Structures are given as structure tokens and as C-alpha cells.
Amino acid sequence: xxxxxxxxxxxxxxxxxxxxxxxxxxxxxxxxxxxxxxxxxxxxxxxxxxxxxxxxxxxxxxxxxxxxxxxxxxxxxxxxxxxxxxxxxxxxxxxxxxxxxxxxxxxxxxxxxxxxxxxxxxxxxxxxxxxxxxxxxxxxxxxxxxxxxxxxxxxxxxxxxxxxxxxxxxxxxxxxxxxxxxxxxxxxxxxxxxxxxxxxxxxx
Numbered sequence: 405x406x407x408x409x410x411x412x413x414x415x416x417x418x419x420x421x422x423x424x425x426x427x428x429x430x431x432x433x434x435x436x437x438x439x440x441x442x443x444x445x446x447x448x449x450x451x452x453x454x455x456x457x458x459x460x461x462x463x464x465x466x467x468x469x470x471x472x473x474x475x476x477x478x479x480x481x482x483x484x485x486x487x488x489x490x491x492x493x494x495x496x497x498x499x500x501x502x503x504x505x506x507x508x509x510x511x512x513x514x515x516x517x518x519x520x521x522x523x524x525x526x527x528x529x530x531x532x533x534x535x536x537x538x539x540x541x542x543x544x545x546x547x548x549x550x551x552x553x554x555x556x557x558x559x560x561x562x563x564x565x566x567x568x569x570x571x572x573x574x575x576x577x578x579x580x581x582x583x584x585x586x587x588x589x590x591x592x593x594x595x596x597x598x599x600x601x602x603x604x605x606x607x608x
Contacts, residue, residue, distance in 0.1 A: 410437050410438055410439075411438075412437075412438075413435070413436075413437050414434070414435070414436040414437070415433075415434070415435050416432070416433075416434045417430045417431065417432055417433040417434065418430060418431045418432050425451060425452075426449065426450065426451055426452065427447060427448065427449040427450070427451065428447065428448055428451065429446070429447040430444075430445065430446060430447070431445045432445070433445065433446075433461065438466065438469050439465070439466050439469050439470055439473070440463060440464065440465050440466060441463065441464040441466070442461060442462075442463045442464075443461050443462045443463075443489075444459055444460065444461025444462070444492070445459075445460060445461065446458050446459030446460060446461070446494075447459075448498070450497075453499075454497035454498070454499050454501070454510065455497060455498040455499050456496060456497050456498070457494050457495065457496065457497075457498050457513075458494075458495055459492075459493070459494040459495075460491075460492070460493055460494075461491075461492050462489045462490060462491055462492060463489070463490060463492050463517070464487050464488065464489045464490070465487060465490075465519070466487050467484040467485055467486055467487055467521055468485055468486075468487070470484065471483050471484050471485065480525075481526075481527065482524070482525070482526055483523075483524065483525045484521045484523070484524045485521065485522060485523040485524070486520075486521045486522025486523055486533070488520055488522075490517055490518040490519070490520060491516075491517060491518070492515070492516070492517040493514075493515065493516045493517070494513075494514075494515045495513075495514050495515070496510060496512045496513035496514050497510040497512050497513055498510070498513065505568065507569075507570055508543070508567035508568075508572065509540070509543055509567050510543075511542055511543045511568070513540060514539075514540060514541050515538075515539065515540040516537070516538070516539045516540070517537075517538050517539075518535050518536065518537055518538065519535070519536040519538060520533075520534070520535040520536070521533060521534065534549060535549075536548065536549055537549075542568075543566065543567045543568040544564055544565065544566050544567065544568070545564065545565040545567065546562065546563075546564050547562065547563050547564075548562050549562075562576075562577045563575065563576050563577075564576075564577070
């Protein structure tokens, strides 16, 4: 099944390549699509080796378009709205070391950015606007929340995805997940209409 299809992808940039084709520089990179926009400048050295990147830019996720795409396949399970430009930084080798213990990414590759939204709903339950810091270091992707707020308070979560093994491992740091949880009859109705619609009004 096709998960993502773009009818039009616009890309423009100034590109400079050295005579030995060992490095190239780009400036004013502009990528526009239905789901994400990207702006950036940088360079990549060692094109025939590890491809060491030094890239800085911004990206803008079109959450409305992504929500429409996911809802067409999953229904109204998750809805996210609002967009905004977020900084993105990428430094280090793009290619994993051949025959190394890090099959997915080079351990020296580092990246950092944010995911942010203005409005979100999970199973029709509102989630407060949030900003998540995403980072990659030592072959581990970390996700950290700056705020909380789902049906009361959702504690800050810090999941980690370890890419240093053939089978990536996702872990969640020990701690409180939900704090001051408050459920109303309306919440239970909203959840039940997704799980068993015939029981949606059973709490009346």
C-alpha cells in the first residue's frame, strides 16, 4: 500500500561541487511539498567515503495534510493541526561505517530539531499544544517534551530509540506517565465510540 504520494515536489538550490567531486556546498535550498517544507544551507565532504555533513536549516511540517492522510487509512484516531518552522541541525558522517556494529547510522552523526503542534486530539480527547525536542547522538534518537496536558496532566516522557543494534530498541524512561488523571462521562463516551460504538452511550 502507498503511504505517501506527492503529485508535485518543488526543489531549488544553489549547488557548488569541487573538481575532484569530493565535496559540495549548497545554499538557499528550498523544498516544498504537500506534507513538509524545507529550507537550508550546508556542505557535505568526503562524497566517496563517509559523506560528512554540516547542515543547518528549518523545516515546516504540514500537520493538517498529514492528519488527512492518516485519517484516510486509520480513521479519526489521531488528529494534529497547526504548523510552524523549526530549526534543524545535522552534523557528522551520513554513511554508517562498513562492517561496523552500528548498522543503521554512524555513531558520530548528530542531529537536532523540534516537533511542535498547536492542536491535537487522541481518540477525540484534546491534547495541549506542545513542543518535542528530537535529537540523535551516539546512535540513539531521543524525544523530550517541554510541556504536558492531556485530560489533566501528562508527565514528561523521554522515549529513546537505540539504533546501534540490528534490531532497533525503543525504551521509555521509568517515571510517572499520568498525573492528576480526570475522566468524565464525556471522555468515556468518546473512547467507547471508537472501541465499541454500540456502547457509546452506556455511561449515561
